[in-house]
C-alpha cells in the first residue's frame with residue numbers, strides 16, 4: 500500500500516530560526532537500497548529509534564516504506580505507537596522489550612512486536628501478548644557479549660525447549676547485537692557470531708538477526724536473515740576510519756549573526772580564551788542547545804587540542820573558544836576581511852564537513868550529534884516525492 504507523505508514538523512520558519520537543517524530523503528532511500536544490496540541475501544530492516552536518529556520519524560518512515568522497507572525497529576514502546584500511526588502495515592519491533600504490564604495494551608492496539616530481553620519480559624508476554632494467526636509474536640534477544648540487553652544463551656536454550664512443548668510464544672526473530680562491529684578485526688565479532696549461531700539453531704522456525712550498520716560490512720555469515728541498519732541510513736560512516744560509502748542525509752547550517760574584529764591579546768567567549776592573533780570572528784546562532792556540543796569548543800580551551808570546524812565559502816573554519824548554549828564563535832580570519840557577512844550560513848556538518856569528522860572534533864560519534872539536534876532548527880525535507 501502507498502502512503503501519502505506525512506505532515507512533517509519543519510520547526511520554526513527559516514527567518515526566525517538560528518540554523519537550518521536539510522534532510523535529503525532521496526539520500527536516505529539511496530542509503531537504504533545500498534544497505535539492502537550489501538545485506539543480501541538477508542533482508543534489510545530499518546532502525547528508526549530516537550525520532551529516526553533525530554531526523555524525524557514520520558518522513559523517514561514514509562520514505563523508507565516507499566523504498567521497499569517493511570520491517571522497522573524502534574527503542575521504546577511510545578516510538579512504536581508513533582510509528583504505527585505513520586505506517587499501518589509495517590512490522591514494528593520494540594527493542595526495549597515490554598517494560599510493564601500496563602504497556603501490554605498499547606502493544607496489542609498498535610500491533611507492536613516486543614523484543615523480549617529478560618525473564619520478566621517472557622512472563623509478561625506469555626500472559627499478555629496479542630494473538631492473530633500466531634500466538635504472541637515476539638523477537639528474542641540473546642546477549643552474546645554486550646552485557647546490555649538479552650537473555651543469556653543458557654536461558655535462551657531453556658526457553659527454546661519449553662516453548663517447543665508449550666508453543667506459548669511465537670518467536671519470529673532471534674537476535675543479538677555486536678559490540679565491536681565497527682572494528683572489523685576485533686576478535687569479539689567472531690566469538691559473538693559463533694555464540695549466536697549455536698543459539699539460533701535452537702529456534703529453527705525463527706529468522707535471525709545480528710548486524711547493525713557496521714555488521715553489514717562484515718558480510719558473510721554475519722548477515723543472517725535480517726539486518727538492522729541505523730546510522731548508515733542517516734549518512735554516518737558504518738566502519739570507523741574507512742571511506743564512507745553512504746550519502747549525506749543531514750546538513751546542519753548556522754546563521755552568522757555578527758562579524759567582529761578583535762586584537763591579539765583580547766579574549767573570546769566564556770572562560771576567556773586568549774586570542775593569539777588579530778582575529779575576525781563570526782558569531783553564529785546555534786550552540787550546545789542545538790546539539791553542537793560544548794565539547795566541540797576551540798583551541799585554547801583546557802583539555803581541547805583541536806576544535807571542531809565549520810565550512811564556509813570553500814574553507815574550513817575552526818570553532819573559537821567555548822561553544823555556548825545558543826551561540827558559537829568561528830575563527831574566519833583566514834578568509835580575509837569582508838568575506839563573511841551577517842546572514843551567511845556556516846555548515847556545521849553536511850557534504851563539505853563530514854559529520855564523522857565533526858563528531859571526532861567534539862570527542863563523540865555521529866549518532867550523538869544527530870540525536871541531539873533538537874527542535875530549534877528550521878527543517879527542510881527535500882526529495883522523497885517518488
Ligand SMILES: *Cc1c(COP(=O)(O)O)cnc(C)c1O
Pocket residue numbers: 546548594676710711712713727728729730731
Ligand atoms: C541502535 C541499534 C541498531 C542500529 O545500530 P547502528 O549502529 O546505528 O546501525 C541495531 N540493533 C540494535 C539492538 C540497536 O540498539
